[in-house]
Every structure is written in structure tokens, then in C-alpha cells.
Amino acid sequence: MVDSGPVPRRGRPPVSDEQRRRQRLDISRHAVRLFAEQGVAATSGEQIARAAGVSERTLWRYFPGKESCVEPLLTRMIDAFRAVLHAWPAELSLAEHLRAAYQPVLDSSSAEDIDAVLAVVRMTHDEPALRAAYLMLRERAEETFVEVLAERLGSSPDALDVRVQAAAISAVLKVAADDFARETAGRGITPDVLTGHREELAHALALVTSGLPDGGTSA
Amino acid sequence: MVDSGPVPRRGRPPVSDEQRRRQRLDISRHAVRLFAEQGVAATSGEQIARAAGVSERTLWRYFPGKESCVEPLLTRMIDAFRAVLHAWPAELSLAEHLRAAYQPVLDSSSAEDIDAVLAVVRMTHDEPALRAAYLMLRERAEETFVEVLAERLGSSPDALDVRVQAAAISAVLKVAADDFARETAGRGITPDVLTGHREELAHALALVTSGLPDGGTSA
DNA sequence: ACTTTAATGACAGCCACTGCCAACAAACTG
DNA sequence: CAGTTTGTTGGCAGTGGCTGTCATTAAAGT
Numbered sequence: 001m002v003d004s005g006p007v008p009r010r011g012r013p014p015v016s017d018e019q020r021r022r023q024r025l026d027i028s029r030h031a032v033r034l035f036a037e038q039g040v041a042a043t044s045g046e047q048i049a050r051a052a053g054v055s056e057r058t059l060w061r062y063f064p065g066k067e068s069c070v071e072p073l074l075t076r077m078i079d080a081f082r083a084v085l086h087a088w089p090a091e092l093s094l095a096e097h098l099r100a101a102y103q104p105v106l107d108s109s110s111a112e113d114i115d116a117v118l119a120v121v122r123m124t125h126d127e128p129a130l131r132a133a134y135l136m137l138r139e140r141a142e143e144t145f146v147e148v149l150a151e152r153l154g155s156s157p158d159a160l161d162v163r164v165q166a167a168a169i170s171a172v173l174k175v176a177a178d179d180f181a182r183e184t185a186g187r188g189i190t191p192d193v194l195t196g197h198r199e200e201l202a203h204a205l206a207l208v209t210s211g212l213p214d215g216g217t218s219a
Numbered sequence: 220m221v222d223s224g225p226v227p228r229r230g231r232p233p234v235s236d237e238q239r240r241r242q243r244l245d246i247s248r249h250a251v252r253l254f255a256e257q258g259v260a261a262t263s264g265e266q267i268a269r270a271a272g273v274s275e276r277t278l279w280r281y282f283p284g285k286e287s288c289v290e291p292l293l294t295r296m297i298d299a300f301r302a303v304l305h306a307w308p309a310e311l312s313l314a315e316h317l318r319a320a321y322q323p324v325l326d327s328s329s330a331e332d333i334d335a336v337l338a339v340v341r342m343t344h345d346e347p348a349l350r351a352a353y354l355m356l357r358e359r360a361e362e363t364f365v366e367v368l369a370e371r372l373g374s375s376p377d378a379l380d381v382r383v384q385a386a387a388i389s390a391v392l393k394v395a396a397d398d399f400a401r402e403t404a405g406r407g408i409t410p411d412v413l414t415g416h417r418e419e420l421a422h423a424l425a426l427v428t429s430g431l432p433d434g435g436t437s438a
Numbered sequence: 439a440c441t442t443t444a445a446t447g448a449c450a451g452c453c454a455c456t457g458c459c460a461a462c463a464a465a466c467t468g
Numbered sequence: 469c470a471g472t473t474t475g476t477t478g479g480c481a482g483t484g485g486c487t488g489t490c491a492t493t494a495a496a497g498t
């Protein structure tokens with residue numbers, strides 16, 4: 001079988017993944033703003049679509065439901081953790097690594113996005129539909145943790161210990177994120193709440209990942 | 220202020236909580252059966268209502284949405300764990316206690332209910348709406364774990380360590396439940412998969428709860 | 439220009455869910 | 469017993485989320 005390379009396609013090319021990502025993110029920003037202003041129930045799909053400058057039909061093509069419009073923004077928060085998890089060096093425990101390298105504020109995110117994300121997390125406590133979307137997203141992210149842990153521990157992603165550890169880490173991250181969102185409610189993100197958050201996360205992770213053979217150095 | 224006792228009420232008394240519980244459970248059974256037979260999307264609210272012998276209007280009074288009809292049945296599974304958690308003696312570690320006392324099959328549940336519950340758990344892997352409801356239910360149950368742990372550790376339900384431990388336990392329980400549902404897929408519930416499940420749960424819990432001061436005896 | 443492939447928008451329709459009100463049920467009161 | 473009160477249920481109409489379908493437009497190649 002010779003690889004004849006990318007066959008010269010005909011007709012209009014599909015939108016690039018990058019473009020699609022940007023489009024979804026843009027819609028997400030408008031949706032979250034509307035949700036924060038008037039609540040989820042009071043915000044209609046037509047409203048979101050108009051704000052984003054697309055037809056309602058295309059909105060439903062980009063998102064399977066109203067609540068999942070928050071997903072692209074929320075993903076940014078989880079990506080911040082995923083990035084630091086990928087950069088986890090072998091000689092450090094996870095808690096140590098986090099204390100040294102965890103920056104919950106993504107450099108690629110604008111300040112407004114961060115505030116919006118935290119606002120969403122706060123909203124999930126009163127809006128069941130948003131909470132459900134939030135939990136679903138977290139569970140999808142858990143798969144990533146499984147992969148990273150499996151590679152590091154040299155075992156299969158199907159191994160029980162790996163999945164349990166990933167689930168525990170995910171759970172800890174949820175608690176810490178909720179706390180972080182709650183504490184930044186009035187005052188915004190100050191440097192001390194930020195370091196406090198990092199410290200809380202590291203402490204909690206150490207609490208849960210100490211059951212490994214080497215007591216946390218490799219997990 | 221003298222307590223004049225229960226004032227002699229007038230008019231029709233509200234339905235007892237017990238009656239309401241039974242009604243919801245009955246509807247839940249019919250809904251789950253229909254979901255399993257023809258899928259969630261293909262099952263209409265009117266269908267569920269007819270099967271349960273109530274009007275559609277009353278169905279929506281008993282449940283906020285189609286997917287939450289599975290809740291009363293699913294709760295039974297979580298209640299099984301909650302019960303054993305309440306009976307946790309002070310001198311044992313949680314893993315030890317589980318190995319000795321955990322019966323995932325509730326005595327009060329009929330065999331068909333158990334199968335139905337496991338069927339729902341299996342369905343949640345393909346039906347996002349059901350997965351969302353499942354996760355929401357689990358998170359509500361987490362609050363119970365927090366209360367039990369707080370009382371046992373003699374600290375506040377707001378304490379970080381308590382909430383983290385509860386979240387970790389909840390996460391472990393989720394993994395174990397998914398495995399259990401998967402393993403009972405074809406063959407049904409055999410004694411060996413049951414003991415295997417109990418062993419898996421105990422092992423995984425030990426893995427996650429060893430970070431406590433006494434290494435798991437009190438958590 | 440013409441063809442091809444993909445994205446979008448417009449329209450119609452289904453169904454989950456809600457508000458509203460009449461009908462009915464179960465208590466107490468005279 | 470009729471009459472009153474309080475609560476549940478069912479029917480009906482309406483809203484809005486979401487989908488299937490199709491014509492239209494955009495972006496490529498020949």
C-alpha cells in the first residue's frame with residue numbers, strides 16, 4: 001500500500017478544527033454572559049444565537065443543548081490543570097510539583113475569561129442544568145488524568161489503581177475549584193487567595209495520593 | 220410561647236411522604252423498563268405516564284424531567300452503601316468494615332430492582348442525559364458521606380479534609396459501581412463477582428483513605 | 439463559467455415541560 | 469347529612485428547546 005498522500009480535494013473544504021474551536025468559544029462567552037445576567041432559564045437559544053451573530057439553527061449545530069454552551073469556557077480551567085499534569089517531572093511528588101508549577105490562571109486566557117469561568121462555577125450551585133454539564137465535563141477530563149497516570153506508573157489505563165487515583169484527583173480538583181470560586185466571589189482574584197488555592201490543592205492531593213507504593217512521589 | 224401541639228387541621232391532608240416515595244418508585248420502575256427496552260430518546264413522557272397509570276401532568280409534578288425518573292431506583296444502590304457507612308464501628312478501618320459488612324444487594328430490594336439498577340448504570344455509558352442524572356445523584360449522596368465523616372473525625376462538615384475524603388470515597392464508589400455493572404452485564408449477579416466487587420471496593424478505598432493521621436483506621 | 443463539497447439559514451414540526459383552572463378527594467363543622 | 473376547607477389530579481393551551489429537511493450561499497478545483 002503506497003501512501004499517495006493527501007488527495008487533491010474538490011469543493012469547499014470543511015472548516016478547520018481551529019476555526020470551529022474559536023467559533024464555539026465565542027458563542028460560549030456570549031452565552032455565559034447572558035446566563036450570568038438573567039439566569040439560564042430566562043435565556044433563550046434564540047437570544048444566544050443573536051448575541052453571537054449566528055442563526056439559531058447553527059447554534060444547535062455547534063452545541064447539543066443550551067447548557068453545554070458553557071463547556072468551551074469551562075474547559076479552559078481544566079486545561080490549566082491538565083497542562084501542569086503533563087509537565088509533572090518524575091522526581092517530584094504531585095503535591096510538590098503543583099506547589100512549584102501550578103498556575104490556575106492560563107496565560108492564554110484573558111482576565112475576563114477567568115472571571116467568566118469562575119462565575120459559571122458559582123452558578124452551578126444554583127442552576128442544576130449547569131451543574132450537570134459541569135460534572136459531565138469533569139468526568140471527560142478524568143480520562144486524560146487516567147492516561148497521564150497510566151504512562152507514569154507504567155501500567156494499563158484499565159488498571160484499577162490508575163482509575164481510582166485519577167478519580168480521586170479529579171474529585172479533589174472539584175472541591176478545590178468550588179472553594180476557589182467561592183472565595184473569589186466578592187473580591188476577585190487576589191494573589192493571596194491564589195496561593196491559598198494552590199496550597200489547598202497540594203495539601204488535598206497529598207492527602208489522597210499517599211496510598212501509592214512510594215507515598216506520593218510517583219502519584 | 221406554649222407549644223399547643225399539632226393544631227387540628229382542616230381539609231384534605233397532604234399525601235404522606237411515604238406514599239409519595241412509593242409513587243415515585245413505581246413510576247421509576249416503569250420508566251427504567253421503557254428506557255431499557257427502547258432507549259431514552261424514543262420514550263416519551265406520555266408513555267411513562269400511561270405505563271404508570273397517571274396523567275402526564277402528574278408525572279411532571281413528581282419528576283422535574285424525564286431522566287430524573289431513574290433517581291428513585293438508583294438511590295437504592297447508594298443507600299446500600301450509606302447504610303453500611305452509618306454502621307461503621309470506631310475500631311475498624313473503612314476497608315476492614317466493608318469487607319465484613321458490605322452487602323451491595325439491599326435486603327429491602329427485590330431482585331428485579333437490583334437488575335434494573337445495574338441496567339441503568341450500564342445505560343449511563345451510552346445515554347448522556349442519564350449519565351448527567353447519575354452524576355448529580357452521586358454528588359447529592361456525597362453530602363451524606365461528609366456528615367458521617369465529620370461526626371467520626373470530630374470535625375466540622377466544612378473542614379477541607381472531610382470534604383476531600385468524602386469526595387474521594389464517592390469517586391471510588393463510582394468506579395467500583397461502574398465495574399460491578401459491567402461485570403454483571405451478561406451473567407447476572409453471581410456470588411463470586413459479588414465478593415470480587417466487595418474486595419475491589421475495599422482495596423480501592425484503602426488506597427485513597429490511607430492519608431489520614433492513623434492510616435485509615437478512622438477514615 | 440461550471441462542478442463539487444460543505445456550511446448556513448429559513449421553515450415546519452415534535453415533544454418536554456409549565457401555568458392555569460376545573461374536577462375530585464378527604465378531612466372537619468354545623 | 470350538607471357545607472366548607474384544603475390538597476391532589478387531570479385536561480388544555482402555550483412556550484421553548486431541539487431536529488429534519490431543503491434551498492441558498494461559500495469556497496474550493498477544472
